[in-house]
Amino acid sequence: MRLIYTTKTAWRGIRSNVSRSLLTILGIVIGITAIILIVSIGEGAQRLIVGEIQGLGANTIIIRPGKQPSGPTDVAGTLFADSLKNADVEALQRKENVPDLIAIAPALIITGSATHGRETYRPTIFGWDAEFMGSMMDVLPAEGEYFDEADIRGKASVAVIGSKVAKELFLSEDPIGKTIKIKNHAFRVVAVLPPKGQSAFFNVDEVVIVPYTTAQTYVLGIDYYNEVMVRVTDPDVVDESVYDITATLRERHNITDPTKDDFFVVTQQGVVDQISVILNILTLFLSSVVAISLVVGGIGVMNIMLVSVTERTREIGLRKALGAHNRDILLQFLIEAVLLTGAGGVIGIILGTALSYLAGIGVAQALSVSWEFAFPYMAAIEGVGVSALVGVVFGIYPARKASKKSPIEALRYE
Template identity: 40%
Template sequence: MNLLSNLSSALQIIGHNKVRSFLTMLGIIIGVMAVVVIMSVGAGAQSLILNQVKSLGSNLVGILPGKSDDKGPPASVFGIVVTTLRDEDRAELVNGQFKHIVAASSYVRGIVTATKDSNKTDTNFLGTSAEYPEVEDVTISEGRYFSADEQKDVARVAILGSSVVQSLFPDTDPIGKNIRIKKTNFEIIGVMKPRGQSGFQNQDNQIFVPLSTAQKLLLGIDYVNFMRVKIDSAENVDGTIEDIKSVLRVRHNISNPENDDFSVRSSNQGLAVLTQITNVLRFFLAAIAAISLLVGGLGIMNIMLAAVEERTKEIGLRKAVGATNRQIVMQFLVETVMITFLGGLIGIVVGSVISILVAYIATSYGYNWDLVITPFSIILGCVVSISIGLIFGISPAVRASRLNPIEALRYE
């Protein structure tokens, strides 16, 4: 019996045992599909988190109040208010003594209710320096951002995010109009270009006001929440971080770096930490995938074992009409390989389609989600389920082929 007739006879047998073949295949399909989807979702979620950090740019440096070592986050991340950072610190950085610093912005933030006539919206506000658009590479679609003088003079001007415009000015052009925030009138001087979702935060539901205005009129504070510094190129980041640290130590009268009341981080450092964290997530997901593979494998095993009795008689018959042991094992091998291969293939296709769908849906909701289908997941899924199929499909056949034909024929 040559390979071709093996194949066609295997196809016939698969066709004759539709339910069993399908159930066996289903185990493999689910196993492979689960691995592909879970690994892809894990990688996609990781990309979502990392892309958010990367979108800030690799030549951005963040300054947070409060000390931290290199591994853990600074206290401010946990909601502890540290008031050691001031806008004067920023002024020192951009006075021209550091040639690699392109621009720097201070930030304060909070939540307010903004009203325009009868329209009302709850929104985030961000108090920034005038250099904010340069630091973060954002574009004003209408009007302009505020100037350094307006910032200094506590000007009551605001730039609206695109979704705030929709809430407050559904039909009219907002430029030149006033809105009220906390009993103060702000003149709208610009509108931001829509930026979409960044991570879990809608960047378009924000109002931008001068830092001093936000500090004095909206928050009543004199410190800043954080700063971002833009460096001219990525290779100068590390050196500039040291410059920033020494300037801040001088300004804050710190002689021992152990006593720093601030932390300076490049986005690459944050990226490394986040990659570590999300790798744990992916590992966890891979463990779940392994369990689903195991479950699929057990299903295959069950079905294969249940079929042994019937197949043993068939083997006896085939031997009685002249099949050698090798031909019997070969036939089962081809048959099982075909079922498992087909199942694996369907699993890969279905798994990939689901992964693509997940990525498509996530992207259409504005998440920065990469479609990642790793060859590793495909190989893992296929190798495990196909070997389970082979082991449990063939070992009974090998055993049965060793019986003498009459024993196999009589098998009950």
């Protein structure tokens, strides 16, 4: 039997009851739509995060206190660890310890509100090096100037604020030269950042940056850092520098057993790899959950195919009376099932693509990020393949049932 005629016959079978065919493939459509949506958003998120992290510069290394977190509970341990102190920073700055280091910026996280007059706002407050942040985030002040090395050394009470902080605290007033209070300590605003939105780590518009030395001494009263950022001369020397940093800190902390390290070093590539792994696992997990709907959809297809075989018993009998072999009937119903689920797959891909495009626009607007729409080619190809496979798997039983019918019994069927 010629394949083209079989396909035409199968297609005619589907078209003879359009509404039933559409309802039959609904499960497949939903399943494939959801998979495309998840994979597309997953890929988009991955591109966004990886792009942001890579934007920090491939030559940036982050040192964090405490043990390397192996789960969410360990992150708190990192926040409260006090193993990175000023003496560590000074040791790392020495050329003989880390020869390729060109800049170092300790950072502290300050929780609390900022006030100006009667206005209060709860921004993200960092004790940091504003110039280091500026070059890392590729942002220059919209007004004023960043505080400098001298301000850091002199523990100056100065602050750089984000555009939203400026708007919330100063309304239409010009913030430059005015004072804000954080934990009862007054800071003079020296720069306002331009609107930039969400980055991988924080929202630049909602940030307040004060010198880390000032934050340590006057705001928090502590002698350690939450994080130390290091920039080295070239991305190629990152691995060597990580080795140098680790060796320097182990020596300073008298650590001989690497498992007892009270700090850990994170490179940009390491973060990218970690996030990629997490997102891939998440996408795979969600896709697996959604794949269950394909099984449910497949059972629906099988059910309707069985009904169709019963309804068309006389047609099967006629075809056999006219010379159709069992394999011809099997192929006809199998092609019908595959066409059904394949059509479901194609509709699902179109719907999933449209929805993920719209979701991308929504995410971009809600988080003020530049979201790059990612059409998941592989997922689309796999989607069509999987839906066709569902057709084969769930169509084979009804098709076999049809092919085994005796011609005379099928012709006599009322």
